[in-house]
Amino acid sequence: MPHSSTQQSAADEHGPLPRGINHIGLTVPDLDLATRFLAEAFGAKVAYDGLTLDDEARSGAETERQLGLPQGARIIRQRMIQIGVGPSLEVFEIEVDDRHPAARLSDLGWNHISLLVDDIEGVLARAVAAGGQALSEVHDNSRHEDTPGNGSVYVRPPWGGLIELQTLPNGHWYGPDSESEVWSPPQR
Template structure:
């Protein structure tokens, strides 16, 4: 086995929404997102059928109608899908599997205000982070998107705490240039 057989990092995270245009407006207005490209538009035939269901693990009868790649600052992109067929409610923090995305914010109160103005619902006030993120100036708050997805806004300006048993440091955005 060669060393390049290991993944290099998270490239994107997939999100399914009930309305791609409304979700895009929420991400743009609330998080300053930018559209990278549309992988599947209203003018394209839907991706559906037994082969697509098999390849993507979709339930029988599901169809992908639209697909868009969205960029929010640095880090992985969001691949946003509009899919018809059998669906469940958005996962919560206690559900097994992917349950939220977290976004680093330099201005946590301002970011929260902007995301709520775009249609999100804050689950609480800004509060302290967990043990390894509990450094001066830290803060975190969960916000529910209009379709139920959880988004965590957080700031850790003094960085993380790492114990002697840490094997790696978590990704952080590049420092902003002062100008």
């Protein structure tokens, strides 16, 4: 079901500015396990498989250069997954000798994704039942997200990394210095 947006983007002297986040990349040790976890925990749906075990793996010097992969890495599977409304997850299964653990919140670079949920306790229970680990109980958010009824909790999925569950029934607080509002997906 192809679709496109006719909405005009803002521009500067270099041309149109980005419209927004399209997808977030995630590498997992087992694509089927990850897909099952994301579906059971968060209702994720497969949009498409960009690379399957029936396809030739993406590898070699040109792939390594284009994607910043270490020598000898082989992308054997790639799947685009959608959770509700918002950016998709591009999930990779890659064979590589030199694998590093998933980033922690204190590590440099991208370190977590956040899912906006209406029933944080219910989604947390589903995530734990699907194999995730809650790092704590539901707790208050940061100051701009800490309006009444709001809460947050981090979950570690089976392959590592961090997924934040956030409930914001009363929205964000914006001070006089705010230049923009945070995008929030609509209810499903």
